[in-house]
Amino acid sequence: MKTKELAALLGLTTRRINQLAEEGIAVRAAPGTFDGPATVQAYIAHVSGKAEGQAALLELDKERARLAKEQADGHALKNQALRGKLVDAEETVRAWSDTLRRVRAGMLAVPSRVRSRNPALTAADVETIDREIRDALEELSAISAID
Numbered sequence: 001m002k003t004k005e006l007a008a009l010l011g012l013t014t015r016r017i018n019q020l021a022e023e024g025i026a027v028r029a030a031p032g033t034f035d036g037p038a039t040v041q042a043y044i045a046h047v048s049g050k051a052e053g054q055a056a057l058l059e060l061d062k063e064r065a066r067l068a069k070e071q072a073d074g075h076a077l078k079n080q081a082l083r084g085k086l087v088d089a090e091e092t093v094r095a096w097s098d099t100l101r102r103v104r105a106g107m108l109a110v111p112s113r114v115r116s117r118n119p120a121l122t123a124a125d126v127e128t129i130d131r132e133i134r135d136a137l138e139e140l141s142a143i144s145a146i147d
Contacts, residue, residue, distance in 0.1 A: 001029075001033060001034050001035070001036035001039075002032060002033055002034075003017050003018070003032055003033070003034065005036075006026070006034050006036060006039060009036070009040070010040070010043060017034070020039075020043065020046075021034070025039070025042045025043055025046045026039045026042070026043070027039045027042060104137060107133050107136075107137060108130075108133065108134070108137075110129065110133055111126045111127075111129045111130040111133065112126075114126065114129060
């Protein structure tokens with residue numbers, strides 16, 4: 001196959017075909033002619049290898065970008081913690097749980113405190129107050145369980 005024909009087949013210039021021959025990719029049969037099938041196969045392998053190499057580089061670039069972002073996020077979190085703008089989630093949950101336990105205990109103590117301050121209340125009155133407080137606490141605990 002002549003150089004010009006091979007160039008047209010591969011969509012390259014004759015100059016590029018000669019460069020590929022110097023690189024050992026285009027297979028010369030004689031001066032100015034090439035082994036068409038062997039050259040096409042070698043060229044495809046060459047281009048595929050370049051594409052795989054470029055894909056690997058793109059993947060490496062993506063991984064580097066991901067690492068850089070993770071490092072930047074880590075530094076941002078450390079800076080926020082140093083500035084006192086972050087709170088520890090477990091500590092916050094523990095503090096709120098303690099507060100809610102104290103609120104619950106205080107609310108459950110209301111009926112007996114009301115009875116001691118107002119002896120005219122009957123046991124039924126105190127029981128009604130107690131039931132209302134317990135119902136309200138149950139309702140609130142059901143709401144927090146949904147969230």
